[in-house]
Amino acid sequence: MSIGEQMLAVAEAAKQASRDMAILSSATKNQLLLNMATALEDHSARICAENERDLCVARENNMAAAMLDRLTLTPERVVAMADGLREVALLPDPVGEISGMWLRPNGIKVGRQRIPLGVIGIIYESRPNVTADAAGLCLKSGNAVILRGGSEAIHSNRAIGAILQQPLESMGLPQAALQVITTSDREAVAELLQLDEQIDLIIPRGGEGLIRYVANNSRIPVIKHYKGVCHTYVDVAADLRMAEQICLNAKVQRPGVCNAMETLLVHRDVATTFLPQIVSAMRQSGVEMRGCEAARKIVKDLVPATEEDWAAEYLELILAVRVVADYEQARQHIETYSSLHTEVIVTNDYRLSQRFLREINSSVVMVNASSRFSDGNQLGLGAEIGISTSKLHSFGPMGLEDLTTRKFIVLGDGQIRE
Amino acid sequence: MSIGEQMLAVAEAAKQASRDMAILSSATKNQLLLNMATALEDHSARICAENERDLCVARENNMAAAMLDRLTLTPERVVAMADGLREVALLPDPVGEISGMWLRPNGIKVGRQRIPLGVIGIIYESRPNVTADAAGLCLKSGNAVILRGGSEAIHSNRAIGAILQQPLESMGLPQAALQVITTSDREAVAELLQLDEQIDLIIPRGGEGLIRYVANNSRIPVIKHYKGVCHTYVDVAADLRMAEQICLNAKVQRPGVCNAMETLLVHRDVATTFLPQIVSAMRQSGVEMRGCEAARKIVKDLVPATEEDWAAEYLELILAVRVVADYEQARQHIETYSSLHTEVIVTNDYRLSQRFLREINSSVVMVNASSRFSDGNQLGLGAEIGISTSKLHSFGPMGLEDLTTRKFIVLGDGQIRE
8 A cells, every 4th residue: 555545544533533523422432532541551661662762763863862852752751641530531622522502593493513523633842651642632522633753753653553452352442533644654644734625623732844844735724833932021110020930930940841930021111120130030040131222221231132023933941022112012013923832921911911812812811820821731721732823713812622523413403494 | 997996995995994894882782783773774765666677687697496486686685684684783792802811820811802804795595685694793703804795796786785875874884894896707706716915804695606616716815615415314312203203304394495404314223213203204304215225225216325415415305314324323324414504313312412521523413302493593693694614713503703703811910011
């Protein structure tokens, strides 16, 4: 079989399996996830041994330390994967929920009911734990899932996939509900992305290069975010001690993730007080500060910020700072440079807080809280399958509900249309 | 300017305008639509005169009568367009709605609030009334809209677009919130479909050819449906008089639309009673009946149905009939041939009705009602911008809410992440 035929067979089998998965009871799906968790722990040694094969190749190829760490599985990390599945088992099942039902003048009752999307494709890079995490969320929401991880994790993913399929088999469920693509053929992804008759959604997880490749080559809808250029605006009416805590947390607590702050906007009437304070605090945490001209008049030794800095997603201990004349200028700055991810205002001005919430249409807008809360778990979705910064279907962190859609149901009594 | 530069300028202006439109009050948007309705009626003569220019060209080109009818505007049809805008003005505004807010253990409050999508592109064929209808829905939901109608309606659309822009101008709103593309350059659509940084959603309205072209060439998300192969299953426990009424209505009342029935499935235990009855009734309404082998044993002179008939969207007075052994076979037939549009069961068996609602995952599933109710107005959405038979974002008839998305809002009190 050509790689195209192989992928078509995988996708057809997934579509077939998705019909069975769609009508499973919540109890069955939860038991499946619990059995998968047990299976992972029972085969921890095998997973770690297969992972070691990937690590050997990676070391030979001089993989960078940070990537090596992402690729590494330990017995503790296998337990963490298993516990992740157990947590998802405990979440409410979105499938079947009927949100509102109404009566039409002719007597038909109309409602909308949640159903699974069908078949979900996950394209990801080196973290093998994604295999279990994504599978758990897709199966809990009644979907079939096709997982394609990076070639550097191929032995780990193959082992995890085979182990996760065992509970499907022992429970009499279709094994094709969870398929891991482990061919080394690089064309596999390109072929999968053409199968819009079989696959309902593609979620790429990884660097911007991977995501752009998937978005540009897919006939299937893709939910994605390229980057997070998150802003915090410290207003004239801010509690400056609170502002300092929020900014420090947003920049320093975990700088390498998409919900970390990248640009700080400060109202000019508090800049002379707040800027020296925050620059000192940030520098104590090792942050390089880059500032606009007005900021550099207040703190002379700031690195000059260029146009590129306003658009940058540093993902490291660098922060761009701009002094703005007022809220309106802050709003315009955000509008110009926003990645639609997360924006924060720190203020005690009630009216302005409401205006910020209304006028800023990024996927997450916050008053007086750290942008680091922009995360499915932190926002209370229970788990996160990804984040969307485009507006169709989902906008912001995505949980189980985002892996479903709604159909209309109509209860009649013989009505016909006049 | 090249056509690409022209379309980029249009889309950039729309994006800029969309920011103003997003924060308008419901009262302002409603007044805008009412003013647009008045403007259409005030300029009815001009619209009809421009329409006559399109009709002249169409007659010279020997346009088919049905298409000519779709292209034609009369004073009555202009009033109908105006009334359509007034109806949309009366609908509830989805923008700003907060659906649930919850408290996290750390004290932050998290909610989801509806916001407009941003910029919506409508690509359509010969009906010039779409210009006003689609504009009304997009503007009411706080979006900017770019309309590209068929070249055969170019004078009509140009006139309607100019007239609809007047109320925007007189109310001090950005005219770029409503732009009609009236260049005859066929590349205009191809260029628009590349502008995924500016345009958030494309809705094609027209024949399958147009829709496939748009879907295959767009970098922007597209909401679409190709066809409606709607099934009605008459169960053994059906009230056969009700079944006859529902089937007749579903096939005959307006056969040329996507929610008309195309295939009738009949349980074999009622086939000897029901088939002669429905064939006779259908034939009296001029319907050509095509049947499976079992059906032709009961009604000998049916046209034999082929594999192609099961997949056909006739859009005319032809109906395919299949006798099935039981519900399970009906379900499998629907699963195989469904276009995911609308499926109906006629039965008085409560348990089976619930099973049908659960197991059939088309966008609209009905018990004991005509498939002709599968329409935004009939289902109570107030108006319809289109219908989606793919599952992302929307599934089924789409109303105002489908032209919006939700952002997360977070109200904190200084919380930072541990």
